[in-house]
Amino acid sequence: MSQKLLEIEDLRVTFPTHQGDVEVVKGISFDLGRERLAIVGESGSGKSMTGRSILKLIRSPGRVTAKKFMFDGIDLNKQSERQMRQLRGARISMVMQDPKFSLNPVLTIQDQIAEALRTHQKLTKKELDEKVLHMLDQVRINDPARVAKLYPHEVSGGMGQRIMIAMMLIPEPDLLIADEPTSALDVSVQAQVLDLIDNLIQEKGMGLILISHDLNLVANYADRVLVMNSGEIVEQCNASELQNATHPYTQGLLAAMPRIDETREELPTLDRTQWAAT
Amino acid sequence: MSAIELNNLNIAYSSVQVVHGASLTVNEGESFALVGESGSGKSTILKAICGLNDEWTGEIKLYGEKVDPRNRADISRISQMVFQDPYGSLHPRKTVDTTLSEPLAIHGIKDNGDRVVEMLNAVGLDQRYRFRFPHQMSGGQRQRVAIARALMLKPKLMLLDEPTSALDVSVQAEILNLLKQLRKDQNLTYLLVTHDLPVVSFLCDRLAVMKKGKIVEIATRDQLAKGEFNDAYSQELYHASKHEYVA
Structure with missing residues (x-):
């Protein structure tokens, strides 16, 4: 990958509490080309916070700092609100977990998708309508x-989630962050x-960050x-080599999952003391 | 003897019929799963069995006796339910001790707290959690409390409505191991509702696949492991679950 879409070095997200500052993302570094990167971890591991911090969606009093925070040549550290x-939306967009809570209940599908586009481009009503229908x-x-x-x-x-994807992809962003896009949906x-996400990503040559616990x-x-x-990255590997993961935490997660042809009497559980997890 | 017998069960919410003529038999000591997509009526069946919904026709028999939905106290002494969301199913302003003692009070069972201690031990919770509030515990610990509460009346049948889908894999x-152990120790019968086929494979002996309010197929765990379903929809569900699998 010649051109890096995203370069992050020493990203930290901190929240102040009565007991002092709590770091939920503890200095992680990674970069991303026009490829599909997944961030996995359990609840409280900081995966969603990482996703949100790229869009600078961490609200005060939370703080985001990074030594290097570049998106396609733009220094995100220096960007004003x-x-x-x-x-x-225009360059980076995000698909949230639950369509029930992330769509505006008082706008029609048409208006919501059009709104995403209208914010960034000037188009006539007719062009807007055409684009929305095409996207749907x-x-x-x-x-x-x-x-x-x-x-x-x-x-x-399922339809709601597809509508949200349509809304996020219509301004043709370069990077899509999908935060647990399917965990509220049925297996089928x-x-x-x-x-669908996969096809659209490949077609448009975008970068994808897929945040998931699965x-x-x-x-x-x-x-x-x-x-x-x-809050830390414990392992990085190619998705195809996930089965050969070396870190005990990754291995523990893989083993703890029941299989469809399960024969084990008992599932191995994680010894949490080993990594002082929450 | 069969623990649960459903004969031609029809359930309707006002004018919409959600379950169409479901019939199945769960043997005593068996662990049985109802699987299907959301809206297929699996939770509705569970609610009808434990008396949370009385708008049904047909026949429900628990341990050979016909269920009368007006007599909830009798039903709850035989069968208890564990719900999906441990964050929503415990009273936020009651301690674990109060939550667990409540079923005893309702059923007029005199007990000086021994059973609370016993059940906390059974679900693997330390005694120091006894006087905590739900917000002082993690999701897994709360689900243990919910299971302990269900066990307080020493039921023979446990109705489990997606007991682990709100929890992290690790x-x-733990909870699946606990449920498996409890069934062995206390000789319980399980009726589990889930959409997660691997969980069924770990915990259950047989399963019924539901689609749009109808039971389309009843299969054994072996059939599930090999993917040998007869019905096209069950096959589809099997492959959808398999799809996410590392080859």
């Missing part, structure tokens, strides 16, 4: 014209949504994997 |  708004078609919604007029409560979970729909899923949909535990 | 492993 106004400048960040130009980036969010791309995320494989059967009857785009009908669905565009619906409100979020009138669509299913999960694969569809992930295949190691198996990640192995299928990413090129590289970062395993996080209590 | 915590899920």
